[in-house]
Amino acid sequence: xxxxxxxxxxxxxxxxxxxxxxxxxxxxxxxxxxxxxxxxxxxxxxxxxxxxxxxxxxxxxxxxxxxxxxxxxxxxxxxxxxxxxxxxxxxxxxxxxxxxxxxxxxxxxxxxxxxxxxxxxxxxxxxxxxxxxxxxxxxxxxxxxxxxxxxxxxxxxxxxxxxxxxxxxxxxxxxxxxxxxxxxxxxxxxxxxxxxxxxxxxxxxxxxxxxxxxxxxxxxxxxxxxxxxxxxxxxxxxxxxxxxxxxxxxxxxxxxxxxxxxxxxxxxxxxxxxxxxxxxxxxxxxxxxxxxxxxxxxxxxxxxxxxxxxxxxxxxxxxxxxxxxxxxxxxxxxxxxxxxxxxxxxxxxxxxxxxx
Amino acid sequence: xxxxxxxxxxxxxxxxxxxxxxxxxxxxxxxxxxxxxxxxxxxxxxxxxxxxxxxxxxxxxxxxxxxxxxxxxxxxxxxxxxxxxxxxxxxxxxxxxxxxxxxxxxxxxxxxxxxxxxxxxxxxxxxxxxxxxxxxxxxxxxxxxxxxxxxxxxxxxxxxxxxxxxxxxxxxxxxxxxxxxxxxxxxxxxxxxxxxxxxxxxxxxxxxxxxxxxxxxxxxxxxxxxxxxxxxxxxxxxxxxxxxxxxxxxxxxxxxxxxxxxxxxxxxxxxxxxxxxxxxxxxxxxxxxxxxxxxxxxxxxxxxxxxxxxxxxxxxxxxxxxxxxxxxxxxxxxxxxxxxxxxxxxxxxxxxxxxx
DNA sequence: CTGAAAGCGCTTACAG
DNA sequence: CTGAAAGCGCTTACAG
Numbered sequence: 241x242x243x244x245x246x247x248x249x250x251x252x253x254x255x256x257x258x259x260x261x262x263x264x265x266x267x268x269x270x271x272x273x274x275x276x277x278x279x280x281x282x283x284x285x286x287x288x289x290x291x292x293x294x295x296x297x298x299x300x301x302x303x304x305x306x307x308x309x310x311x312x313x314x315x316x317x318x319x320x321x322x323x324x325x326x327x328x329x330x331x332x333x334x335x336x337x338x339x340x341x342x343x344x345x346x347x348x349x350x351x352x353x354x355x356x357x358x359x360x361x362x363x364x365x366x367x368x369x370x371x372x373x374x375x376x377x378x379x380x381x382x383x384x385x386x387x388x389x390x391x392x393x394x395x396x397x398x399x400x401x402x403x404x405x406x407x408x409x410x411x412x413x414x415x416x417x418x419x420x421x422x423x424x425x426x427x428x429x430x431x432x433x434x435x436x437x438x439x440x441x442x443x444x445x446x447x448x449x450x451x452x453x454x455x456x457x458x459x460x461x462x463x464x465x466x467x468x469x470x471x472x473x474x475x476x477x478x479x480x481x482x483x484x485x486x487x488x489x490x491x492x493x494x495x496x497x498x499x500x501x502x503x504x505x506x507x508x509x510x511x512x513x514x515x516x517x518x519x520x521x522x523x524x525x526x527x528x529x530x531x532x533x534x535x536x537x538x539x540x541x542x543x544x545x546x547x548x549x550x551x552x553x554x555x556x557x558x559x560x561x562x563x564x565x566x567x568x569x570x571x572x573x574x575x576x577x578x579x580x581x582x583x584x585x586x587x588x589x590x591x592x593x594x595x596x
Numbered sequence: 597x598x599x600x601x602x603x604x605x606x607x608x609x610x611x612x613x614x615x616x617x618x619x620x621x622x623x624x625x626x627x628x629x630x631x632x633x634x635x636x637x638x639x640x641x642x643x644x645x646x647x648x649x650x651x652x653x654x655x656x657x658x659x660x661x662x663x664x665x666x667x668x669x670x671x672x673x674x675x676x677x678x679x680x681x682x683x684x685x686x687x688x689x690x691x692x693x694x695x696x697x698x699x700x701x702x703x704x705x706x707x708x709x710x711x712x713x714x715x716x717x718x719x720x721x722x723x724x725x726x727x728x729x730x731x732x733x734x735x736x737x738x739x740x741x742x743x744x745x746x747x748x749x750x751x752x753x754x755x756x757x758x759x760x761x762x763x764x765x766x767x768x769x770x771x772x773x774x775x776x777x778x779x780x781x782x783x784x785x786x787x788x789x790x791x792x793x794x795x796x797x798x799x800x801x802x803x804x805x806x807x808x809x810x811x812x813x814x815x816x817x818x819x820x821x822x823x824x825x826x827x828x829x830x831x832x833x834x835x836x837x838x839x840x841x842x843x844x845x846x847x848x849x850x851x852x853x854x855x856x857x858x859x860x861x862x863x864x865x866x867x868x869x870x871x872x873x874x875x876x877x878x879x880x881x882x883x884x885x886x887x888x889x890x891x892x893x894x895x896x897x898x899x900x901x902x903x904x905x906x907x908x909x910x911x912x913x914x915x916x917x918x919x920x921x922x923x924x925x926x927x928x929x930x931x932x933x934x935x936x937x938x939x940x941x942x943x944x945x946x947x948x949x950x951x952x
Numbered sequence: 953c954t955g956a957a958a959g960c961g962c963t964t965a966c967a968g
Numbered sequence: 969c970t971g972a973a974a975g976c977g978c979t980t981a982c983a984g
Binding site for chain 2: 970973975976
């Protein structure tokens with residue numbers, strides 16, 4: 241028995257209808273699972289569909305119903321475990337509710353984010369979850385809302401925009417981490433982020449930190465430092481840890497400067513890993529020579545020597561909440577927009593010691 | 597100025613045409629970027645589209661053209677860094693070629709994989725890249741091919757199926773790793789995989805390993821061991837390392853058994869991390885008490901003490917190749933199917949020492 | 953319970 | 969260069 245060349249033309253309801261000797265409408269009813277049909281007709285159609293190998297064209301279906309059963313998710317970087325975990329939370333909820341998920345990557349670039357959103361709206365997703373790469377830019381998002389696409393922001397809020405958002409309690413989390421270090425006698429604490437910036441560039445202005453999650457953390461850090469009588473804390477809030485080489489340079493600059501920090505807080509687990517490597521490379525012993533706390537309870541933080549004290553963000557739960565909220569909106573609730581803040585905890589492991 | 601409630605009905609070419617006082621066909625020509633129009637008309641239409649906020653309906657577009665400009669990717673677990681890296685490779689090539697990527701997760705379950713493939717075909721993707729969860733099951737894949745959807749297998753091949761595949765050189769890689777251990781005097785070497793299985797269950801039969809990538813590695817391992825005069829090597833090929841608890845049990849069983857292995861090869865970096873944690877928990881020192889090699893050069897392998905010797909699979913490159921091949925097929929090449937095998941290297945770090 | 957017709961928003965020939 | 973008509977594969981009223 242030979243396989244013939246693939247029959248290019250997909251089989252349609254019309255084909256099934258003809259084969260089952262019923263009208264298109266009737267065939268469509270059983271194939272689409274709506275309306276009422278007699279059992280006899282149902283089995284005829286089902287049988288015909290099976291032998292023909294009918295597969296519904298979801299595109300056509302979406303076009304007539306106006307629903308695609310899909311939600312679009314735009315994240316900063318799917319390779320970052322923070323986002324993969326969030327996506328799982330979103331997907332789990334979506335699947336249960338009968339939605340599929342399309343993921344797009346912005347690479348934390350506004351232009352890519354815009355393109356992704358256009359694409360997803362073009363594909364007529366029923367709703368959107370996005371991690372805005374620049375919380376100061378909201379035009380493309382308000383456009384989306386204007387078009388009628390339900391939107392939930394993830395991890396970051398946009399103050400200028402009336403829209404649902406699910407974020408961590410970033411300010412509190414940073415204060416908690418900072419106080420923890422302070423309780424070990426640390427005064428000169430550095431805060432390192434991956435935001436684009438010159439090596440040595442420190443925080444002076446909100447506009448440097450377009451992601452509100454990072455900004456809130458820095459605010460919390462500064463507040464805690466200020467409360468502890470440290471005034472110039474912002475000088476140790478550093479940008480530019482965009483990759484291992486830059487992080488090495490940032491750390492080198494920090495350790496060669498005055499005051500020399502005795503502890504470092506890493507703004508996310510990717511930066512944390514790079515900072516840890518930098519310290520290792522320089523032959524520094526953690527926590528004897530320097531202490532470190534990283535945001536996000538990533539895999540690697542548990543197998544280092546010592547294991548790393550982390551701010552444990554409930555990212556899976558955050559993903560779930562975002563999806564739940566979005567689906568509620570899709571299903572009609574037009575209530576006022578809300579900002580959900582998810583509490584975080586500190587997991588104390590071995591990377592924090594007494595300030596020397 | 598007030599914002600009115602979102603205008604639910606999206607604006608269509610017809611709306612733009614009316615506003616620009618041209619025919620639908622003409623408006624569609626400029627909006628769709630095909631055919632020829634006068635500059636005057638073009639600017640009228642463009643202007644009208646802008647004020648109306650026209651967004652093309654990609655669904656409708658796909659339905660008439662028969663192309664969606666999208667490729668579907670089904671991976672085992674997007675949270676696994678191996679797959680995220682592959683997806684980036686795929687996405688980079690796809691984007692450059694003007695395709696978008698839809699990702700679906702199978703969780704390494706055949707039923708979920710089937711559902712995902714049905715979904716993607718229903719959405720009329722132009723092609724499919726899939727990591728088959730069970731290389732013995734090919735019906736759903738040959739169906740896809742039968743429907744005319746170009747398909748490239750990733751990481752694993754299906755011997756029974758004439759179809760393109762991009763895999764690592766798994767047999768060679770495992771032989772390389774095994775020989776490396778042998779050169780340090782190791783004879784009793786364990787090989788641990790995450791495939792479902794009882795604690796203590798060892799490899800006796802191909803059917804236990806439905807992923808050919810794993811099977812080829814085991815074959816390479818056994819061949820190398822056999823060449824070194826170790827006959828019962830398969831008894832140390834263990835299944836069941838599905839999560840930390842099970843891995844703990846598998847490692848405990850291994851270390852309590854006879855012969856007691858002096859080295860462990862982890863079949864992927866997730867298993868590797870769990871095995872490393874197990875060893876740490878048991879207070880074993882690597883490599884003094886036991887040596888370890890993990891597949892995949894994951895983040896965590898560089899920050900442990902000692903850092904881990906790994907089989908470095910060029911996963912990004914594999915992803916790129918898969919996407920390139922798929923796009924070539926989509927663009928018409930009906931050449932014979934091919935199996936691309938990508939060479940791997942061993943990165944020797946500190947986790948392998950002399951056998952005691 | 954079943955069928956004929958219209959329509960979703962585009963693109964594709966086919967005329968002018 | 970521009971327009972009128974048909975069609976992609978479904979679902980949705982509307983009749984019978």
